[in-house]
Amino acid sequence: MRPDTWHLTRDLHRFLGHARDFLHSRPALHTLPLTVTETLRTQGVDTYGPDAPVFGWLERGGQVRAAFFRTPPRRLTLTPLGPDETDALAVLLADLGHPLPGVSADHDTAGAFAAAWQRSTGATPVLQERHRLYRLGELRPPQPPPAGRGRVAEVRDRELLVRWYRAFGAEIGRGAGQGAGAWADVRIAARRVALWERPDGTPVSMAGASPMVAGQIKVAPVYTPAHLRGRGYAGAATVEVSRAALAAGGTDVVLFADLANPTSNSLYRRIGYRRVTDFTMYDFTTGPGPV
Known part of the structure; x- marks a missing residue:
């Protein structure tokens, strides 16, 4: 097995069995995967429609270092990744034929993945929203x-x-x-x-x-x-x-x-809320982007 390996599954319990400790390690930053997976766990994966969600986690040296999820038809949601990691994930998902309408992640990760997805598929990333994550002091x-x-x-x-x-x-x-x-x-x-x-x-x-x-x-x-x-x-x-x-x-x-x-x-x-980080959302289009 390669030292850096992405694992994909549609089995929520398998995903949580591997990624739970990682997600719990930074609860504020990981609020989206924590809240979405808890909703799916308690209410069933059919909550978001007939298309089953997809989950993934990155292992390095036997430790989970990153994770993602996608609940169709929504965007791919990523935890923070480095540029090489976003490139590897974009290539993997493109090779597997996973259609992606967009990506949501912290600002740097979203930008890096959007660029990697464009290189891998030719899709044009279009900036949609920028949100700030706050934590209560x-x-x-x-x-x-x-x-x-x-x-x-x-x-x-x-x-x-x-x-x-x-x-x-x-x-x-x-x-x-x-x-x-x-x-x-x-x-x-x-x-x-x-x-x-x-x-x-x-x-x-x-x-x-x-x-x-x-x-x-x-x-x-x-x-x-x-x-x-x-x-x-x-x-x-x-x-x-x-x-x-x-x-x-x-x-x-x-x-x-x-x-x-x-x-x-x-x-x-x-x-009393204080900034944690900024999140950016891109949509992907196969047509020409905005001039």
């Missing part, structure tokens, strides 16, 4: 908070959560994934959505959270209807769900913010 609730109070979403809020989740997906250009109804049901049952409501009891913002894996909890989504923004509601809801994550034992409470949205980035920094 010391939680600092806004002072003064907006009028109202926070509370956990309940069954009576289901229709609202479904509507807001669909609106959130439409705003960021993504579908509802596993389905808005299923999303709401799972999170209501697990008490993993915080609402901020006005003094009259009207909900005005929500913030959700992932299950805890390796002490890591990811805050997402955070959504306030457009006509209610700019009043501090999103910050208040995020504080509520962050406080609940800490109370649940979360040691790495993280979230992503779109770098094209300076308002949200400023908000998260004000309430």
Whole structure:
């Protein structure tokens, strides 16, 4: 066996049997593979549709050094890799005939893999999004908070959560994934959505959270209807769900913010979130790229 070897599988349990310790070694940085594999483990791999996910891990000297996953039709998601490692993976996936719509990874890894994929397949990488990963330091609730109070979403809020989740997906250009109804049901049952409501009891913002894996909890989504923004509601809801994550034992409470949205980035920094690294997303097209 070569000293640097990529292993591919569609068996989630086999993947976790090899890669779990590696993923747990840096919970904040590995939030995406941790949360996605936990969802697949608890809800079944058919959560993302009829196409089975693909997983992979890189072994070097008997130790796992990197990993990836892809849940069709989404992009390939990678943990940090060096340039030689991205080249080897791109060649391997191209030779195996794996179609890739794009890649998502830390900034350097995404750029290196996009270039390697273009060399291997001729596909043109097109930059789509850049996000910043934040980790909670010391939680600092806004002072003064907006009028109202926070509370956990309940069954009576289901229709609202479904509507807001669909609106959130439409705003960021993504579908509802596993389905808005299923999303709401799972999170209501697990008490993993915080609402901020006005003094009259009207909900005005929500913030959700992932299950805890390796002490890591990811805050997402955070959504306030457009006509209610700019009043501090999103910050208040995020504080509520962050406080609940800490109370649940979360040691790495993280979230992503779109770098094209300076308002949200400023908000998260004000309430105590600190930068971990930046992530970049490319889509691959076989046609000519933008001029």
